[in-house]
Amino acid sequence: MKMLLLQQKKVRGFTLIESVVVTALFAIMSLVVGESIASFYRLNGYTVAQAYQVSNAREGMNQLVQDLREMTFADNGTFPLAVMGDNIIGFYSDIDRDSSVEYIEYELSSTTLEKRIYNATGTPLTYGSIPDVAVAVSEYVQNEIQSIPTFVYYDGVGQLATATSTVTDIRYIQASIIVNIDPIRDPGEFLLRSSAALRNLKNTQ
Numbered sequence: 001m002k003m004l005l006l007q008q009k010k011v012r013g014f015t016l017i018e019s020v021v022v023t024a025l026f027a028i029m030s031l032v033v034g035e036s037i038a039s040f041y042r043l044n045g046y047t048v049a050q051a052y053q054v055s056n057a058r059e060g061m062n063q064l065v066q067d068l069r070e071m072t073f074a075d076n077g078t079f080p081l082a083v084m085g086d087n088i089i090g091f092y093s094d095i096d097r098d099s100s101v102e103y104i105e106y107e108l109s110s111t112t113l114e115k116r117i118y119n120a121t122g123t124p125l126t127y128g129s130i131p132d133v134a135v136a137v138s139e140y141v142q143n144e145i146q147s148i149p150t151f152v153y154y155d156g157v158g159q160l161a162t163a164t165s166t167v168t169d170i171r172y173i174q175a176s177i178i179v180n181i182d183p184i185r186d187p188g189e190f191l192l193r194s195s196a197a198l199r200n201l202k203n204t205q
Helices: 002-007 016-069
Strands: 081-084 088-093 102-109 112-118 133-138 151-155 170-179 190-197
Touching (some): 016 170
Antiparallel strands (some): 102 112, 112 133, 170 190
């Protein structure tokens, strides 16, 4: 019986000081890990958001170029290119490949590039002042802030359009979109640039 008691190990719990030390260490480790996770999400949150906006802008640019290439005379005979500005372009294009031609406007307003679609109605055919469809093509566009034109126009011999150029002179259009969800972060800036030759107008000069 005495041998049995001697073999038993004495079990004791944490002292108060040990408990305080363990709790403090756990709190410090939790704080460090939590701050690391928060920093990771802050950094990658910006990266993911920027990548998402760039992807949207790229899709919008592809659509813009496709619409420009399909530019054609309106259902009422109006010349294909109707409005040409640094940050707005208006033209006629059969974007849905049906029996009618739509009037399309792309306009950069502040930091949002918007696309508006107008369908021809009535007899004789007319295009209304209220769009049938309006969608944001790209957001966080910094062109206006940086004084970079969204649209640049060239004539049939490749010369940059001048103040005296008219819509009937234009045969080639270049589009640029500068995307940055946080302009303070210059490294995050992304420039998309593309162009379109107005192939349906080649024989109208």
